[in-house]
Amino acid sequence: MIYVLIALLNGVLIAVARSLNGRLATAQGAFYSSWINHLVGFTVLTLILLASQGLAAPLGAVPWYAFLGGTIGALYVGLNSFVLVRLGTTQTTLLIIVGQLTISLFIDLWFGKITLGYDLTSLKLVVGCLLLVLGFYASVAWPAKNTT
Amino acid sequence: MNRLVVSCWALFGGAMLAIMIGLNSQLATRVTPLHASWVAHGLGAVSALLIIRLMAVNKPLEALPAGLKAPLWSYLGGIPGAFVVAVAAITVNGPLGLTGTLVLSICGQVLFSLLSDQWGWFGLLKRQLTVQRLMTLVPILVGSLLIISAKGSSA
Numbered sequence: 001m002i003y004v005l006i007a008l009l010n011g012v013l014i015a016v017a018r019s020l021n022g023r024l025a026t027a028q029g030a031f032y033s034s035w036i037n038h039l040v041g042f043t044v045l046t047l048i049l050l051a052s053q054g055l056a057a058p059l060g061a062v063p064w065y066a067f068l069g070g071t072i073g074a075l076y077v078g079l080n081s082f083v084l085v086r087l088g089t090t091q092t093t094l095l096i097i098v099g100q101l102t103i104s105l106f107i108d109l110w111f112g113k114i115t116l117g118y119d120l121t122s123l124k125l126v127v128g129c130l131l132l133v134l135g136f137y138a139s140v141a142w143p144a145k146n147t148t
Numbered sequence: 149m150n151r152l153v154v155s156c157w158a159l160f161g162g163a164m165l166a167i168m169i170g171l172n173s174q175l176a177t178r179v180t181p182l183h184a185s186w187v188a189h190g191l192g193a194v195s196a197l198l199i200i201r202l203m204a205v206n207k208p209l210e211a212l213p214a215g216l217k218a219p220l221w222s223y224l225g226g227i228p229g230a231f232v233v234a235v236a237a238i239t240v241n242g243p244l245g246l247t248g249t250l251v252l253s254i255c256g257q258v259l260f261s262l263l264s265d266q267w268g269w270f271g272l273l274k275r276q277l278t279v280q281r282l283m284t285l286v287p288i289l290v291g292s293l294l295i296i297s298a299k300g301s302s303a
Binding site for chain 1: 151152154155157158159160161162163164165166167168169170171172174175178179180182183185186187188189190191192193194195196197199200203217218219221222223224225226227228229230231232235236238239242243244248249252253254255256257258259260261262264265269270271272273275278279280281283284285286287288289290291292293294295296297298299
């Protein structure tokens with residue numbers, strides 16, 4: 001049960017970070033908020049590491065492409081803030097999840113981690129994808145009026 | 149700006165997130181998850197600065213009822229963000245595994261977003277839950293849970 005609460009907290013932390021960055025972006029720009037987000041996160045993690053295991057890490061053994069995650073993260077946070085101010089937190093969250101699951105599914109299919117066939121797993125994947133398309137269509141085609 | 153264009157940027161952002169998670173977990177197989185997050189944040193900060201300088205995209209977005217000036221607390225988004233990795237490491241390695249963590253994380257994100265939109269928390273616009281918004285929320289949530297459960301059982 002405690003694990004369930006911790007996993008929910010994980011989602012809440014993501015949502016809070018998303019909202020704070022979105023609020024900052026309304027005044028200072030989407031990529032400025034991405035810069036501040038990474039700078040503050042880097043500072044906090046530096047302090048945590050200094051207080052625990054130290055900063056030293058065997059980075060020489062890391063393949064070059066694994067370092068691209070930071071750059072792609074900078075793009076992600078910027079886009080996230082850009083969209084959040086225009087569509088709101090819930091819509092942004094939902095559409096980000098659609099993009100995230102679709103691409104990770106494609107990556108898994110591409111690398112053969114998942115193979116489609118006539119089984120229940122494939123049926124769930126196909127129905128799941130159709131529901132994502134339906135949700136995306138509804139989001140674009142029937143925008144709700146702001147009830148401010 | 150056109151709603152479709154903004155929505156497509158959101159999808160693209162989600163794609164970036166998936167690729168980021170994949171690359172950062174590659175990094176985390178060589179160093180600890182905390183070190184991986186540390187390195188990714190450092191390189192992310194440099195990259196964001198380069199994006200601003202090279203592409204001149206640092207334009208403020210839209211005026212809000214709360215006023216344009218960013219309050220001090222809005223600069224602190226990096227703090228919850230930095231703890232996400234550590235919190236995820238606890239549950240992924242616990243009884244919930246990756247699938248359970250992902251499902252509950254999505255539920256946590258959506259529930260908190262709904263509350264936050266409903267009352268306009270964080271100085272953002274109020275966006276109350278309507279039937280139209282449910283037409284987006286329900287299929288995406290059910291579809292996501294189907295996909296995650298299918299992937300969990302195939303892995």
